[in-house]
Amino acid sequence: MKMDDWKFRQVRRVIKIVNIKDIARKAQVSVATVSHVINRTRFVSDELIKRVEQTMIDLDYQPNLLAGSLRTKKTSTIGLIIPDSSNMIFAEVSKNIENILFSRNYNVIVCNSSYDINRELEHLKTLRSKMVDGVLIVPATLEGEHLEKFKNIGIPIVILDRTLPDINIDTVVADNYKGGYDAAKYLENLGHTNIGYIDRIYDLPHSLGRKNGFIRALEEKGILFNKDNIVRGGFTFNDGVEASKKILKKNPGITAIFSFNDISALGAIRGLTELGLRVPKDISVVGYDDIPLSSIYIPSLTTVCYPVSEMAKEASKLLLKRISKPIFKKADRIIIPNELIIRESTSRCKNRA
Amino acid sequence: MKMDDWKFRQVRRVIKIVNIKDIARKAQVSVATVSHVINRTRFVSDELIKRVEQTMIDLDYQPNLLAGSLRTKKTSTIGLIIPDSSNMIFAEVSKNIENILFSRNYNVIVCNSSYDINRELEHLKTLRSKMVDGVLIVPATLEGEHLEKFKNIGIPIVILDRTLPDINIDTVVADNYKGGYDAAKYLENLGHTNIGYIDRIYDLPHSLGRKNGFIRALEEKGILFNKDNIVRGGFTFNDGVEASKKILKKNPGITAIFSFNDISALGAIRGLTELGLRVPKDISVVGYDDIPLSSIYIPSLTTVCYPVSEMAKEASKLLLKRISKPIFKKADRIIIPNELIIRESTSRCKNRA
DNA sequence: CTGAAAGCGCTAACAG
DNA sequence: CTGTTAGCGCTTTCAG
Numbered sequence: 001m002k003m004d005d006w007k008f009r010q011v012r013r014v015i016k017i018v019n020i021k022d023i024a025r026k027a028q029v030s031v032a033t034v035s036h037v038i039n040r041t042r043f044v045s046d047e048l049i050k051r052v053e054q055t056m057i058d059l060d061y062q063p064n065l066l067a068g069s070l071r072t073k074k075t076s077t078i079g080l081i082i083p084d085s086s087n088m089i090f091a092e093v094s095k096n097i098e099n100i101l102f103s104r105n106y107n108v109i110v111c112n113s114s115y116d117i118n119r120e121l122e123h124l125k126t127l128r129s130k131m132v133d134g135v136l137i138v139p140a141t142l143e144g145e146h147l148e149k150f151k152n153i154g155i156p157i158v159i160l161d162r163t164l165p166d167i168n169i170d171t172v173v174a175d176n177y178k179g180g181y182d183a184a185k186y187l188e189n190l191g192h193t194n195i196g197y198i199d200r201i202y203d204l205p206h207s208l209g210r211k212n213g214f215i216r217a218l219e220e221k222g223i224l225f226n227k228d229n230i231v232r233g234g235f236t237f238n239d240g241v242e243a244s245k246k247i248l249k250k251n252p253g254i255t256a257i258f259s260f261n262d263i264s265a266l267g268a269i270r271g272l273t274e275l276g277l278r279v280p281k282d283i284s285v286v287g288y289d290d291i292p293l294s295s296i297y298i299p300s301l302t303t304v305c306y307p308v309s310e311m312a313k314e315a316s317k318l319l320l321k322r323i324s325k326p327i328f329k330k331a332d333r334i335i336i337p338n339e340l341i342i343r344e345s346t347s348r349c350k351n352r353a
Numbered sequence: 354m355k356m357d358d359w360k361f362r363q364v365r366r367v368i369k370i371v372n373i374k375d376i377a378r379k380a381q382v383s384v385a386t387v388s389h390v391i392n393r394t395r396f397v398s399d400e401l402i403k404r405v406e407q408t409m410i411d412l413d414y415q416p417n418l419l420a421g422s423l424r425t426k427k428t429s430t431i432g433l434i435i436p437d438s439s440n441m442i443f444a445e446v447s448k449n450i451e452n453i454l455f456s457r458n459y460n461v462i463v464c465n466s467s468y469d470i471n472r473e474l475e476h477l478k479t480l481r482s483k484m485v486d487g488v489l490i491v492p493a494t495l496e497g498e499h500l501e502k503f504k505n506i507g508i509p510i511v512i513l514d515r516t517l518p519d520i521n522i523d524t525v526v527a528d529n530y531k532g533g534y535d536a537a538k539y540l541e542n543l544g545h546t547n548i549g550y551i552d553r554i555y556d557l558p559h560s561l562g563r564k565n566g567f568i569r570a571l572e573e574k575g576i577l578f579n580k581d582n583i584v585r586g587g588f589t590f591n592d593g594v595e596a597s598k599k600i601l602k603k604n605p606g607i608t609a610i611f612s613f614n615d616i617s618a619l620g621a622i623r624g625l626t627e628l629g630l631r632v633p634k635d636i637s638v639v640g641y642d643d644i645p646l647s648s649i650y651i652p653s654l655t656t657v658c659y660p661v662s663e664m665a666k667e668a669s670k671l672l673l674k675r676i677s678k679p680i681f682k683k684a685d686r687i688i689i690p691n692e693l694i695i696r697e698s699t700s701r702c703k704n705r706a
Numbered sequence: 707c708t709g710a711a712a713g714c715g716c717t718a719a720c721a722g
Numbered sequence: 723c724t725g726t727t728a729g730c731g732c733t734t735t736c737a738g
Contacts (some may be wrong), residue, residue: 012355017506017715019714019715019716020715020716021715021716028501029724029725030724030725030726031715031716031717031725031726032724032725032726033720033723033725034718035716035717035718036717036724039716041718042723042724043723043724045723046723048723048724058708060506062478062481063482063714063715063716064423064482064484064714064716065425065479065482065483065484065716065718066419066423066428066483066484066714066715066716067420067714067715067716067717067718067730068715068717069730070419070420070660070714070717070730070731070732071605071715071716071718071729071730072716072717072718072730073730075419077462077483084448085438085444085447085448085451086444086447086448087439088441088444091439091444092439094439094463095437095438095439095465095616098438098463098464098465099465102464102465105481107462107464107479107483108463109460109461109462109463110447110451110461110463111451111455111460111604112448112455119455122735125415126418126460127460129415129416129417129418129720130414130418130430130460131418131419132418132436144505147717153370153413154370161530180613181423190552211737228559237649247682265520266649267649269651270649270651273651280707284668292730296590296619296620296623297650297651298622298623298626298650299448300634318733323676329595330468372730372731372732372733373731373732373734376733378730382707382708382709383709383710384709384710384731384733385708385709385710385711385733385734386707386708386709388732388733388734389708392733393709393716394733394734395707396707397707397708398707398708401707401708416731416732417730417732418732419730419731419732420714420730420731420733421731421732421733422732423714423716423730423731423732423733424714424731424732424733424734425714425732425733425734428713473715497708510733561725627726
């Protein structure tokens with residue numbers, strides 16, 4: 001007992017942290033009892049509860065979750081790996097996830113992969129070492145082996161917003177095919193038949209889904225989609241500016257442009273404006289994502305709403321489910337519908353050409 | 354030894370995690386030695402190093418940082434508390450911080466306070482319980498007592514982007530006064546003398562700094578700033594729309610508007626457009642922040658660049674310094690300059706009124 | 707150069 | 723209803 005006392009003072013001098021032992025001593029109860037009143041995991045007399053809680057307040061006690069986690073193998077923190085947390089769409093997703101998880105008493109470690117699979121791997125390793133209870137990830141690439149390996153170690157993981165081929169991991173994605181389809185249908189109904197398409201530099205499942213849906217809708221109306229109407233670019237604003245100009249040069253008869261994302265669509269509006277065309281009077285533009293900017297741009301952008309909050313909700317729910325019962329048989333695949341938001345940037349076709 | 358063996362199998366069955374003991378046994382060395390080759394904290398024969406490292410690979414060993422942290426009292430994770438991680442400016446800050454800290458081998462737990470001090474408090478508590486090495490915070494309010502208390506416990510904390518009164522905590526802020534001053538000087542030089550001002554609903558140090566600098570610059574030129582030219586609103590796009598209309602109604606002779614943030618400034622452009630005024634032909638607009646949107650809006654916005662990455666860099670550096678040597682005497686206060694970015698939304702005054 | 711052993715602060719049997 | 727005890731997996735003396 002005496003030696004214990006001495007150690008106690010030792011520690012207090014270095015770090016001003018009071019531990020469960022301190023409060024046990026002060027409240028004159030066993031350490032176990034204190035633990036139990038904290039976690040409400042056993043019947044304790046009211047008198048004791050009161051005494052313990054009071055000393056906890058007196059000493060400003062805050063449990064050391066590290067120690068607890070070491071025992072319970074549960075950290076109440078999950079990892080979120082995204083390519084770029086400053087990308088508006090990911091920022092929105094991560095904020096939603098953080099909020100939901102906060103209400104379930106989880107914290108989230110946010111990691112940027114910067115579209116680099118090596119960094120993704122690094123992060124996965126540290127997250128594992130920090131014993132996170134699970135991981136939400138928007139993969140940097142289509143590579144999924146390392147993710148599968150990670151899952152097989154026993155740490156739940158769910159993929160967000162991307163479809164990786166040949167993989168048995170829970171996934172939550174938006175219905176990109178339907179989104180592209182709806183966008184095309186809408187433009188058709190406005191009378192547009194000659195439509196330009198701004199695409200990613202190379203196909204990824206999500207953008208490909210959009211394109212396939214788009215083309216399918218045209219085909220249904222008997223409109224032959226001219227592959228020449230596709231221009232591929234990056235995914236920035238300036239890429240959109242360039243792309244729109246290229247498209248118009250290749251095919252001046254175009255009366256509408258669909259872009260696989262909003263930023264490029266907005267860029268396209270700027271590019272068209274620079275060409276002297278008025279949107280939507282002379283030409284219509286439709287985007288994809290519904291980033292905040294799209295509603296406040298001039299003209300505001302008609303776009304397919306990316307269901308950020310739904311996605312965050314479903315993904316969090318799924319992950320928590322996997323965490324609570326780790327028996328994993330077949331991966332879930334949740335597809336979230338998205339909705340077309342009609343705004344100023346589109347109008348009935350006036351057959352410009 | 355036998356009993357040990359049995360326990361080993363026990364654990365392996367439940368969680369597929371191999372620990373330092375496993376690799377010690379397999380490599381036929383002491384646990385201590387393994388630890389030392391991992392952390393390169395002692396001379397170990399090459400032969401042993403090789404053997405140990407090989408078994409680490411064979412068993413796919415990943416250290417349990419929880420256990421280590423429990424001993425060393427160092428978690429290599431820091432907490433970042435911001436009001437809203439989907440706000441573009443904070444998203445940018447947080448991405449930068451994450452990147453810098455990643456390179457120094459830290460992880461960051463991102464927390465949203467949602468401008469709610471109680472949530473901020475909650476987060477502070479869990480971060481403390483999770484034994485973060487330090488905290489970066491953009492406070493939700495001007496209240497700072499809880500932060501000071503937190504600091505006094507011994508956890509380094511630095512305040513970002515806000516100046517709290519009467520507080521002895523490290524702070525990194527932008528030079529708001531200078532920013533406001535520069536903006537006003539610039540408009541003066543374009544010949545504007547009757548300038549509207551869109552302000553926050555109530556003063557906060559950072560917005561107040563901008564305003565004071567602004568007014569000071571006008572005074573230097575002998576321009577009397579009409580308090581009636583100030584309209585207060587929220588900080589959203591739509592608030593800016595409203596504010597601009599109100600200003601023009603109150604004082605139709607205004608030839609330029611300065612807004613305390615970009616979003617409202619962009620809203621103002623929209624509002625003015627709706628009033629039939631052309632920006633910048635009829636009226637100039639200047640914002641503050643330089644959010645990504647400002648450069649791509651039509652017309653692009655002249656604005657004071659908020660030094661996000663500089664701020665993230667300085668704040669991280671300061672925090673890491675405090676973590677490595679915890680002797681705290683006087684709080685540092687780092688002021689980061691910001692620069693005026695001139696774009697399309699402003700032009701020489703043509704004395705409209 | 708290497709090993710044994712004592713904890714970090716907490717939880718969870720087990721034993722009253 | 724309450725206490726004792728044995729670890730969680732690692733680091734760090736101390737003792738060769």
